[in-house]
Amino acid sequence: MASQLPTALWPVAGKPALERLLISLVCQGIKQVTVCSNGDGSLLRGMLKLNNHLELKFLDEPLSVGTAGAIRDAAGNEKDALLVILPAGIVCPPRIDPLINAHRDGQADLTVMFNPTGENNRSLGEPAGIYVCNPSILEHIPKDGYFDIKEGLIPVMLRAGKTVRAAVLSHHVGNFRSRQEYLDAVSDYLDAAIALEADGSTPAGFVQVMTGTRETGGVFADRHCTHCFHKAPLRL
Numbered sequence: 548m549a550s551q552l553p554t555a556l557w558p559v560a561g562k563p564a565l566e567r568l569l570i571s572l573v574c575q576g577i578k579q580v581t582v583c584s585n586g587d588g589s590l591l592r593g594m595l596k597l598n599n600h601l602e603l604k605f606l607d608e609p610l611s612v613g614t615a616g617a618i619r620d621a622a623g624n625e626k627d628a629l630l631v632i633l634p635a636g637i638v639c640p641p642r643i644d645p646l647i648n649a650h651r652d653g654q655a656d657l658t659v660m661f662n663p664t665g666e667n668n669r670s671l672g673e674p675a676g677i678y679v680c681n682p683s684i685l686e687h688i689p690k691d692g693y694f695d696i697k698e699g700l701i702p703v704m705l706r707a708g709k710t711v712r713a714a715v716l717s718h719h720v721g722n723f724r725s726r727q728e729y730l731d732a733v734s735d736y737l738d739a740a741i742a743l744e745a746d747g748s749t750p751a752g753f754v755q756v757m758t759g760t761r762e763t764g765g766v767f768a769d770r771h772c773t774h775c776f777h778k779a780p781l782r783l
Contacts, residue, residue, distance in 0.1 A: 553584070566594075588606070630679070634677070659677075
C-alpha cells in the first residue's frame with residue numbers, strides 16, 4: 548500500500564484519509580477547500596468520491612514549495628479571510644470552529660496547533676501540522692520558491708514583531724506519514740472509539756491556547772504530505 552498510494556489515500560474507516568477529512572469539513576458547513584499536493588493531483592481527484600456540496604480546487608505543485616509556499620500559492624490574492632491548513636494524513640479530523648476561536652482568543656497572527664499529551668490532555672504534545680493564520684502572513688512569504696513554516700515563516704514573523712501562539716487540540720488527530728505511524732494512529736483511534744462507546748461520551752470541542760509564546764514562538768509539500776487549505780471569513 549505504502550509504495551502505490553500517497554498517504555492521503557490510505558484507508559481510514561473504509562474511506563481514503565483525504566476523503567474522510569473533506570467529508571468532515573462538509574459536515575461542518577465548509578464550502579471551499581483547496582487541496583495542495585506535489586505530483587498527485589490527478590490521482591487524488593480520480594480517487595475521491597464527493598458530492599457537489601464542496602467547491603474543491605486541486606493545486607498540484609511540480610516541485611515542493613514547502614508549507615508556507617503552499618499557503619502562498621493556494622491563497623492567491625486573498626486578503627479578507629482567515630487561512631486554515633490541515634494535513635490529509637490524519638485519522639480523526641478536528642472541528643474547525645474551536646481552531647478559529649482559539650486563534651482569535653489568542654489574538655495571534657499565526658496559531659500552531661499541537662496534539663495533546665499528559666494526564667489531562669492539556670499539555671503540548673507533538674505538532675499536529677494544523678495552522679490558523681491571518682492573511683497578513685502572506686506579506687512575509689517570498690513570492691516564489693520554497694518556504695517552510697517552522698524554519699522560514701515563523702522566524703521571519705517573530706523578527707517583524709508578529710504574534711505566533713501555540714494551542715492544544717482537544718484530541719489527538721492521529722497524524723501519519725509512514726506505515727508504522729499509520730498503524731499506530733488507526734489502532735489508537737479504534738481504542739478511543741471503543742472507550743467512548745463504552746461510557747457514552749464524546750470528545751470535547753475545545754482548544755486550549757498556550758500563553759507566553761510570542762517571543763519563543765490548508766494542502767501540499769510532497770508525495771507523502773497532502774494538505775487541505777480552507778478560507779474562513781476574517782472577523783476582527
